[in-house]
Amino acid sequence: MGFMAVCVRQSRNNIINHVKSKMGLLGLTNLSSSLNNDHSTLSTASLAKDLRNQISVFENNPTLYRTRRFESTKPHQRSGVHSNGASSQFLDFPGGQVAFTPEMRFISESPKERIPCYRVLDDDGQLIQGSIDVGKEIAVKMYSDMATLQTMDTIFYEAQRQGRISFYLTTIGEEAINIASAAALTIDDFVVPQYREPGVLLWRGFTLQQFANQCFSNKDDDCRGRQMPIHYGSKKLNYFTVASTIASQLPHAVGVAYSLKMDGKDACAVTYFGDGGSSEGDFHAALNFAAVTEAPVLFICRNNGWAISTPTSDQFRSDGIVVRGEAYGVRSIRVDGNDTLALYSTVRAAREMAIREQRPILVEALTYRVGHHSTSDDSTKYRPVDEIELWRSARDPIARFRKWIESNGWWSGEAESELRSNVRKQLLDAIQVAERTEKPPLADIFTDVYDVPPSNLSEQEKWLRETIKIHPQDYPSDFTL
Numbered sequence: 001m002g003f004m005a006v007c008v009r010q011s012r013n014n015i016i017n018h019v020k021s022k023m024g025l026l027g028l029t030n031l032s033s034s035l036n037n038d039h040s041t042l043s044t045a046s047l048a049k050d051l052r053n054q055i056s057v058f059e060n061n062p063t064l065y066r067t068r069r070f071e072s073t074k075p076h077q078r079s080g081v082h083s084n085g086a087s088s089q090f091l092d093f094p095g096g097q098v099a100f101t102p103e104m105r106f107i108s109e110s111p112k113e114r115i116p117c118y119r120v121l122d123d124d125g126q127l128i129q130g131s132i133d134v135g136k137e138i139a140v141k142m143y144s145d146m147a148t149l150q151t152m153d154t155i156f157y158e159a160q161r162q163g164r165i166s167f168y169l170t171t172i173g174e175e176a177i178n179i180a181s182a183a184a185l186t187i188d189d190f191v192v193p194q195y196r197e198p199g200v201l202l203w204r205g206f207t208l209q210q211f212a213n214q215c216f217s218n219k220d221d222d223c224r225g226r227q228m229p230i231h232y233g234s235k236k237l238n239y240f241t242v243a244s245t246i247a248s249q250l251p252h253a254v255g256v257a258y259s260l261k262m263d264g265k266d267a268c269a270v271t272y273f274g275d276g277g278s279s280e281g282d283f284h285a286a287l288n289f290a291a292v293t294e295a296p297v298l299f300i301c302r303n304n305g306w307a308i309s310t311p312t313s314d315q316f317r318s319d320g321i322v323v324r325g326e327a328y329g330v331r332s333i334r335v336d337g338n339d340t341l342a343l344y345s346t347v348r349a350a351r352e353m354a355i356r357e358q359r360p361i362l363v364e365a366l367t368y369r370v371g372h373h374s375t376s377d378d379s380t381k382y383r384p385v386d387e388i389e390l391w392r393s394a395r396d397p398i399a400r401f402r403k404w405i406e407s408n409g410w411w412s413g414e415a416e417s418e419l420r421s422n423v424r425k426q427l428l429d430a431i432q433v434a435e436r437t438e439k440p441p442l443a444d445i446f447t448d449v450y451d452v453p454p455s456n457l458s459e460q461e462k463w464l465r466e467t468i469k470i471h472p473q474d475y476p477s478d479f480t481l
C-alpha cells in the first residue's frame with residue numbers, strides 16, 4: 001500500500017513537472033499564468049494577441065511535436081494532395097493520409113495466414129538454425145530456477161491438499177515464460193504481475209522461506225498475512241503485489257511506465273497477463289493508453305489456452321492476442337512460450353526497444369496451463385486428459401531446455417539429482433519453519449491504510465476480538481489478540 005502511494009505521488013509530481021516544462025518549452029507558461037489571472041483586468045485584445053503569439057510558437061517550430069504526433073492535419077504541406085474537388089486521391093485525416101478507392105472492400109475478419117510463432121529450439125531441444133548468444137552461467141541459472149519453481153509448485157500444492165495452507169495455484173507448464181522473461185530484464189524494471197508468475201520473483205532473489213511465509217500468512221510475511229496465498233509482492237525487488245482482479249494490473253503498469261519515462265529512467269515496466277485477461281476492458285484501455293503516451297512497457301501475455309474453464313475459442317475470434325497490437329499501434333510478436341531461448345531473446349530485444357525507442361511492446365507467448373486453474377478447480381471436468389498429458393510430457397519446457405544445456409556439456413544427471421534433492425529439502429525446511437512461525441498480531445489487519453482509523457473500522461476490530469473470544473475454536477490458536 002505504502003509502495004503504491006509513493007509511486008503514485010512520485011508520478012503525479014513528475015507529470016506536473018513534465019507538463020510545466022512542456023508548457024515552458026512551448027512558451028505557454030505565460031499564457032497559462034495570464035489565464036489564471038483575474039480575467040476582468042485582461043482586455044480581449046491583449047488576450048487574443050497573447051494567443052496569436054503562443055500559436056506562432058507551434059507554427060514556427062514544426063519539429064516540436066514531430067516525434068509525438070502524426071503530421072496529417074495540415075493539408076497544404078502535403079505534396080500530391082488535392083484536398084478540394086472530385087479528383088482527390090487522398091484524404092488528409094488525423095493519423096495520416098488515407099487513400100481513396102472506388103472499390104467497396106470490407107476488411108476480412110480473419111487473416112489469410114495466422115501470425116507465425118518465433119522459436120529457437122525444436123521439440124527436441126536442439127537449435128533450429130545458427131547459434132545463440134546465451135552463456136553457460138545464465139543458461140544454468142535459468143534451468144535451475146525453472147526446476148526449483150516446478151519443485152516448489154509440487155510441494156506447496158501437496159501442502160494445500162494436506163490442509164496446511166488455504167489455497168495454491170501452480171505455474172506448471174509455464175516455467176519458461178516465468179524464468180526466461182525474468183532473466184531478460186534488469187532489477188530496475190518494475191514488474192506488475194498477474195498471479196502465475198512467481199518465477200520472476202524467484203529469479204530476482206525472493207527466497208523459498210519468503211514464499212513459504214507468504215503462503216502460511218505468518219508474521220514474517222512481508223504483507224503480514226493480509227493477502228491470500230500466492231499473492232506475493234516485494235518492494236525491494238520492484239515486484240508489485242499480485243492483484244487477483246483480472247487485468248487490473250495492466251493500466252497500472254502503463255502508469256508505472258509513464259512515470260519511468262518522465263524520470264528518464266533506463267528501465268521499463270513489465271506486466272504479465274493471461275488470455276483471459278485480454279478479454280477484459282482494462283487490456284484494451286491499457287494498450288491504447290500505452291501507445292498514445294509512448295510508455296516503455298512490455299505486455300507479456302501468457303496465452304495458455306484457458307481462463308479457468310473457458311477455452312480461448314469462447315473468448316475471442318481474432319488470431320489470438322498478438323494481432324491486437326497493430327490495432328492499437330503497439331509493436332508485437334508471437335513466441336513459443338515453452339522455448340526458453342526464444343523467450344529470453346524476445347524479451348531482451350523487446351526491453352531494449354521499449355526503452356531506447358520509448359514505446360510499448362506486446363509479446364504473446366503460446367503455452368498451456370498444465371495444472372488445474374488453482375486448488376479450487378478440477379480441470380479434468382472440462383478438458384481432455386490426453387491434452388493435459390501431451391503438454392505435461394512431450395511439450396514440457398524444462399525437459400526441452402535441459403536437452404539443450406546437456407548437449408552443451410553444461411548439465412548432467414548428477415547435477416540434476418543434486419539440485420532436485422537440495423531444493424526439496426530446502427522447501428520442506430522452509431515449510432516447517434513457516435508453519436511454526438506465529439501469525440501476525442490481530443491489530444495488523446487494521447493498520448497501514450488510515451493514519452487515524454475511522455470509527456467504523458475501530459468498531460469492526462472490537463467485534464472481531466469479541467467474536468474470537470466467543471468462538472476460539474474457529475481461529476488459529478497462536479493468534480495474538
Ligand SMILES: Cc1ncc(C[n+]2csc(CCOP(=O)(O)OP(=O)(O)O)c2C)c(N)n1
Binds near residue numbers: 245
Ligand atoms: C475481474 C475479474 N473477473 C473474474 C475473475 C475470476 N477469475 C479468476 S482467474 C480467472 C481466469 C483468468 O484467466 P487467464 O487470464 O487466462 O489466466 P490463467 O489463469 O490462465 O493464467 C477468472 C475469470 C477475477 N479474478 N477478476
Ligand SMILES: [Mg+2]
Binds near residue numbers: 274275304305307369
Ligand atoms: Mg489463461
